[in-house]
Amino acid sequence: MINSIARYGLIFLVLILLQILLFNNIQFSGYVNPYVYVLFILLLPVEIPAWLMLILSFGTGLIIDVFSGTPGMHSSATLLAGFVRPYILRLISPRDGYQSGVNPSMLIYGVRWFLLYAGFIVLIHHTALFYLEVFRFTDFFRTMFRVLLSSFFTTTFILLLEFIRKGK
Amino acid sequence: MRNLLNFLAKYNNLLIFLILEGIAIFLLTTGNNYHNTRFVKGLRGLTRGIEERMSNVRSYFNLRDINESLAAENTALKNSIERLVRNEEVLFFSVSDSVYHQQYIYTDAEVTDNTINRQKNFFTLNRGKKDGLAVDLAVVTGNSVAGVIVTCSENYSVAMSLLNIDFRLSARIKSNGYFGSLSWDGRDVEHAILSEIPQHVTFGIGDTVETTGYSAVFPEGIMIGTISNFEKSGGDFFRIEVALMTDFRKIRFVKVIGNMMKEEQLELEKSFK
DSSP states (O other), rough: HHHHHHHHHHHHHHHHIIIIIIIOOBBBTBBOOTTHHHHHHSOOOOOOOHHHHHHHHHHHHHHHHHHHHHHTTHHHHHHHHHHHHHHHHTTTTOTTOOTTTOOOHHHHOOOOHHHHHHHHHHHHHHHHHHHHOOOOSSTHHHHHHHHHHHHHHHHHHHHHHHHHHOOO | OHHHHHHHHHSSSHHHHHHHHHHHHHHHHHTTTTSSOHHHHHHHHHHHHHHHHHHHHHHHHTTTHHHHHHHHHHHHHHHHHHHHHHHHOOOOOOOOHHHHHOOOEEEEEEEEEEEESSSSSEEESOOGGTTTTTTTTTEEEETTTEEEEEEEEOOEEEEEEEEEETTTTEEEEEOOEEEEEEEHHHHTTEEEEEEEEEETTTOOOEEEEEETTTTSSOTTOOOOEEEEEEEEETTTTTEEEEEESGGGGGGOOOEEETTHHHHHHHHHHHHOO
């Protein structure tokens, strides 16, 4: 128990630092902003109580908000991602269900499953985030383009990070 | 009562979600533009140390470019001194007190934090109220437009970058004097859009676009960029793409311009509005 809290703490710290120090500084033509910290929400155990899930995702978003000077934006998007996660998990559950006591990672359920899972949640998160950022529906399709492009890059980086974790 | 409790037990997660989402949306709508919310003020104090350190690291990568731009500015300043000295010789006998004609005052500042990858970009300056900065002062870098100050604390100020979809600026084409409204469309850090130029106006690609003095924020004739492309848009207007002269990716040393006669201009204009 303590062990797993420490492990999640470490993952959390690494992801937040990566996001703030590295990915927030990627400035590529104004379209691509990967938000890899979503990986933390993805990796939480399947049977985590829903209320804890919500509070953790809200907190994660809030910390990112503080460091990027955007109160509420990441909090609400990440909270939404945390809220829909159980439904997504149910939607794409593997044939023989989830094993207890493990986190939904690529190691256990395979790359294809993880890609689908990560892709879904990242897409929901980014849709909320980018539309909240612009806060208007003019240029609807351009914002959608930004959502799709950034989701693609975020999912790619998340996969990359998972491969690195797996390699360890 | 029991029904209510049952209901709460059944939907408690939805309730937590709605409450937290409510808090987030509240923060978003009240605090997104840095406008003096307690939340931001308190937290920015916490994060400032990290930001400054990061900005220091980043500045090392840009030293070469910064040197070049400072050298270029030096040359320009030397040239203008030369011109002024010559002017003075010509006007040797005229009595002119330049102090009374000075309209704009300049303060230099350094950018300590900057974003360009959002739709609403801001940058932070290392000067504040203590140094005489105030809301609505113009920020330029070299001789081109960078932004407008939106909030000041004792020692720091936050400016809205030109790269912000809420930024509007009165701009004109230098060659013919027609003016329109300049804004950023959120697409590309190197280009902004000049609109409201009527279609009968002739101009060419490469023409200079500069500020008008109409807004009382920017002095007249500050460079914005050059025309890189244009197309007819609905109605009778052009949609002109302006290649920005300022490179916001490495903006660092800026000047803040205060207009000493702004109050007077606004006061006068108010009586006609």
